[in-house]
Amino acid sequence: MSAARLAIVAGAGAGLGQALLHHFQDQGMIAVGLARSPDPDLIDLDIRACDVSDNEDTAPLLADLIRDHGPPRIVVHNPASLVIQPFLDTAPHEFETCWRAMVLSATVLARATLQPMVRGGGGAFVVSGATASLRGSARFAAFASAKFALRGLTQSLAREFQPAGVHVVHTILDGIIDTPKSRAMHAVDPSRMIDPADIAQAYWHLAHQPRSAWSHEVDLRPYSESF
Amino acid sequence: MSAARLAIVAGAGAGLGQALLHHFQDQGMIAVGLARSPDPDLIDLDIRACDVSDNEDTAPLLADLIRDHGPPRIVVHNPASLVIQPFLDTAPHEFETCWRAMVLSATVLARATLQPMVRGGGGAFVVSGATASLRGSARFAAFASAKFALRGLTQSLAREFQPAGVHVVHTILDGIIDTPKSRAMHAVDPSRMIDPADIAQAYWHLAHQPRSAWSHEVDLRPYSESF
Amino acid sequence: MSAARLAIVAGAGAGLGQALLHHFQDQGMIAVGLARSPDPDLIDLDIRACDVSDNEDTAPLLADLIRDHGPPRIVVHNPASLVIQPFLDTAPHEFETCWRAMVLSATVLARATLQPMVRGGGGAFVVSGATASLRGSARFAAFASAKFALRGLTQSLAREFQPAGVHVVHTILDGIIDTPKSRAMHAVDPSRMIDPADIAQAYWHLAHQPRSAWSHEVDLRPYSESF
Amino acid sequence: MSAARLAIVAGAGAGLGQALLHHFQDQGMIAVGLARSPDPDLIDLDIRACDVSDNEDTAPLLADLIRDHGPPRIVVHNPASLVIQPFLDTAPHEFETCWRAMVLSATVLARATLQPMVRGGGGAFVVSGATASLRGSARFAAFASAKFALRGLTQSLAREFQPAGVHVVHTILDGIIDTPKSRAMHAVDPSRMIDPADIAQAYWHLAHQPRSAWSHEVDLRPYSESF
Numbered sequence: 031m032s033a034a035r036l037a038i039v040a041g042a043g044a045g046l047g048q049a050l051l052h053h054f055q056d057q058g059m060i061a062v063g064l065a066r067s068p069d070p071d072l073i074d075l076d077i078r079a080c081d082v083s084d085n086e087d088t089a090p091l092l093a094d095l096i097r098d099h100g101p102p103r104i105v106v107h108n109p110a111s112l113v114i115q116p117f118l119d120t121a122p123h124e125f126e127t128c129w130r131a132m133v134l135s136a137t138v139l140a141r142a143t144l145q146p147m148v149r150g151g152g153g154a155f156v157v158s159g160a161t162a163s164l165r166g167s168a169r170f171a172a173f174a175s176a177k178f179a180l181r182g183l184t185q186s187l188a189r190e191f192q193p194a195g196v197h198v199v200h201t202i203l204d205g206i207i208d209t210p211k212s213r214a215m216h217a218v219d220p221s222r223m224i225d226p227a228d229i230a231q232a233y234w235h236l237a238h239q240p241r242s243a244w245s246h247e248v249d250l251r252p253y254s255e256s257f
Numbered sequence: 258m259s260a261a262r263l264a265i266v267a268g269a270g271a272g273l274g275q276a277l278l279h280h281f282q283d284q285g286m287i288a289v290g291l292a293r294s295p296d297p298d299l300i301d302l303d304i305r306a307c308d309v310s311d312n313e314d315t316a317p318l319l320a321d322l323i324r325d326h327g328p329p330r331i332v333v334h335n336p337a338s339l340v341i342q343p344f345l346d347t348a349p350h351e352f353e354t355c356w357r358a359m360v361l362s363a364t365v366l367a368r369a370t371l372q373p374m375v376r377g378g379g380g381a382f383v384v385s386g387a388t389a390s391l392r393g394s395a396r397f398a399a400f401a402s403a404k405f406a407l408r409g410l411t412q413s414l415a416r417e418f419q420p421a422g423v424h425v426v427h428t429i430l431d432g433i434i435d436t437p438k439s440r441a442m443h444a445v446d447p448s449r450m451i452d453p454a455d456i457a458q459a460y461w462h463l464a465h466q467p468r469s470a471w472s473h474e475v476d477l478r479p480y481s482e483s484f
Numbered sequence: 485m486s487a488a489r490l491a492i493v494a495g496a497g498a499g500l501g502q503a504l505l506h507h508f509q510d511q512g513m514i515a516v517g518l519a520r521s522p523d524p525d526l527i528d529l530d531i532r533a534c535d536v537s538d539n540e541d542t543a544p545l546l547a548d549l550i551r552d553h554g555p556p557r558i559v560v561h562n563p564a565s566l567v568i569q570p571f572l573d574t575a576p577h578e579f580e581t582c583w584r585a586m587v588l589s590a591t592v593l594a595r596a597t598l599q600p601m602v603r604g605g606g607g608a609f610v611v612s613g614a615t616a617s618l619r620g621s622a623r624f625a626a627f628a629s630a631k632f633a634l635r636g637l638t639q640s641l642a643r644e645f646q647p648a649g650v651h652v653v654h655t656i657l658d659g660i661i662d663t664p665k666s667r668a669m670h671a672v673d674p675s676r677m678i679d680p681a682d683i684a685q686a687y688w689h690l691a692h693q694p695r696s697a698w699s700h701e702v703d704l705r706p707y708s709e710s711f
Numbered sequence: 712m713s714a715a716r717l718a719i720v721a722g723a724g725a726g727l728g729q730a731l732l733h734h735f736q737d738q739g740m741i742a743v744g745l746a747r748s749p750d751p752d753l754i755d756l757d758i759r760a761c762d763v764s765d766n767e768d769t770a771p772l773l774a775d776l777i778r779d780h781g782p783p784r785i786v787v788h789n790p791a792s793l794v795i796q797p798f799l800d801t802a803p804h805e806f807e808t809c810w811r812a813m814v815l816s817a818t819v820l821a822r823a824t825l826q827p828m829v830r831g832g833g834g835a836f837v838v839s840g841a842t843a844s845l846r847g848s849a850r851f852a853a854f855a856s857a858k859f860a861l862r863g864l865t866q867s868l869a870r871e872f873q874p875a876g877v878h879v880v881h882t883i884l885d886g887i888i889d890t891p892k893s894r895a896m897h898a899v900d901p902s903r904m905i906d907p908a909d910i911a912q913a914y915w916h917l918a919h920q921p922r923s924a925w926s927h928e929v930d931l932r933p934y935s936e937s938f
Contacts, residue, residue, distance in 0.1 A: 085349050116417065117364075117367065117368075117371075117413065117414060117417055117418075118368065118371070118372060120364075122312050122361060122364055122365055122368070125360070125361060125364050126361065129356055129360070129406070133352070133356070133402060133406070134349060134352060134353065137344075137347075137349055137352050137398070138349055140344065141344075141345065141349070144344075144345070145345060162409070163409075165412065166408070166409040166410060166411070166412030166413035166414075166415075166416065167412075167413060167416055168413060168416040168417040169413075169417065170413050171364070171409075171410050171413040171414065171417070174409040174410070174412065174413050175360060175406045175407070175409040175410040175413070176406065176409075177409065178405040178406050178408055178409030178410075179356070179360070179402045179403065179405050179406035179409070180402070181393070181405055182389070182390075182393040182398075182401040182402040182403075182404065182405030182406070183393065183398050183401070183402040183405075184393070185392065185393030185394075185401065186344065186393035186394060186395060186396075186397050186398040186401050186402070187344060187393075187398065188393075189393065189394055189395040190343065190344050190395040190396065190398070191344075
């Protein structure tokens, strides 16, 4: 496992995706991001244009990366499509869009990477959850439904692949992640937000837990966050 | 609310759907089932051919029923599409089929009925969950993911519509439901299965809880079921 | 089971205990309450002075009742000792008092009644939980700790005694119960509180669920309660 | 906070307590264990004879340590009193013994250490939970009830002390911890047990999470453990 150097981040936008890629690079990984429309400002990162909810688009790209670099050491599923609006204002197609972006994409990512990690002798598959993974609040029907789905999927993957040596983790990011977008959106003191670099460090740590003591679900929140 | 006489059961097959429709009929309701392909053996029940995951198909049918009979007193979401197989044998399109049948159908059903119930002064919207709503077991990735999604959706609907007077309930049916199909599939003594008539009675009771003491989530399992 | 006529309510004060006893009486039961200091105003009810956390005090009293009237049809554990204060203001002996009143009392009650119910062919043992059974809020250390303990105990009893035919239920009473004391304490419109008579009706219903479809945990809250 | 060098482990027996003390020592801490009867074989560790459920015994000892070494950097609550037997074979006094050893001891430990940590500018308070913290199995009534209580207490402490800068963590140790005692008791391959040294490393890591991303509840289990 020690030789594995590939790190994949699906959902590689400014903020968390970016911080993950930087952290993995700093650890000596070949860090590759996947994003529907890579942010042109993130020029120092290797981010490929790819619709992760589309297996035809994603599978060959990941197969190529694995052929060139070996099976991944860590894979992170990160895409979130935040929808906050009354249920009756949310059309069925918006539920579908949300589910494709957040859940179908995870099945596609898992299909392409889990088996190579099993064959390669290990690795970690980390899925970013949220408060909405545990609680369906008013006005969060589409988002919570997708985040719940992702949690059920991740549990099932853990129970299926952990005995084969791949560590599957679900995180609960319970707070506002400090990004330029969050600062514009929320009137919250940034010192009360989650620093994406701290999440990256936590994910890296999880990916290196000894196999006698793996965590499956971990919450991360600012010390000041009420919960 | 007392005048409301319409009862809708989406997922009206032999077994639970059938038992629900019979029970509601016995209580004096106009009980209408929805099923993709109504079972020709259930001739004593009013079951309409309708793909509940398709809003174009479902919305007009429900609008007609509501125009004729008033807003529903009880609506049950019941469709389940059981998939049990290793994750790597489950194609992305099977995840989608499962999600459409079980989750998108609930959004379509809720869109067509919640607002009329609010206007009509109340009613109950009951969603059938399962063990897999709380736990993603190995080989249950598609099914558990959809059942989790349904639970998140239902929680969100409860928080949005209960203050407006519509009771939204999620059940955990934790055991094998006694149907001809189950008896053929499982080597379990039927006395250790859940009697669908008992579920119907439980749903009817939930729909009539006084509004000072509503249940949102209720588990139902045979006395002999380990859990 | 049909012949069983004894109903026991431990924690038989004004409010919920009183409503439970009245409801059980109205259903033709011999309803007996247990309270450390029976409320002299509840003269129409049979409430015995008894410290339920004291096995020496309680066991003989219950043995006498069972000898005279047969095993109970329903037993309710209800005593709550609400402590809301900062952790550092709560002395260790207050934790102990709270635990004895709420948890040790349940073990004493269960010891004296479960085995007779098994021998008598059934019955229900219902434990009243609260929001604090699921969530340890700030300033609720003693109370939440005891309510959590009670939930763990009740789950264990369910798994041990349900296969022997005794239905063990844990409820989550998530809201303010409408009692004279609550009205004095909280500036909440009573129409947004839980009516104790509605809880009594719910408990009675739970005690009569058919054994193919037993609920173990049920939440009850006012339609207007946010959760 | 950086200057704090004291590490306290309540429940300092062979196995986990021992591994925690060794790990903290290796990190340069002044590591002090508390045990009712210190194991004479653990001569290389500083373990004090102390009944942590007794405030009169414990408070002065901890006050002395804090006066000499400053507020603790990390405090671990570890005592477990495993009781596995049918409910009817478990006397009320056994419930009490179990609760005092596992829950009252945590309140005593928290009383003596949290406020000094707040004044000292931080630190971590880690409570060892188990599978039985989340699930009351048959024959586990006393143990699960105490472990549930401990979880409720810990949640409450987190919500009360985290905003003041003390990190409060509850772990779920879901598996058999590899100790000489476990090897004698269980016919499980030690490679499928949790290595106590790995738990120690995980606790140390938790105590050093940056405060923008604190975990409150973390599960740890062997890769091969079904869950």
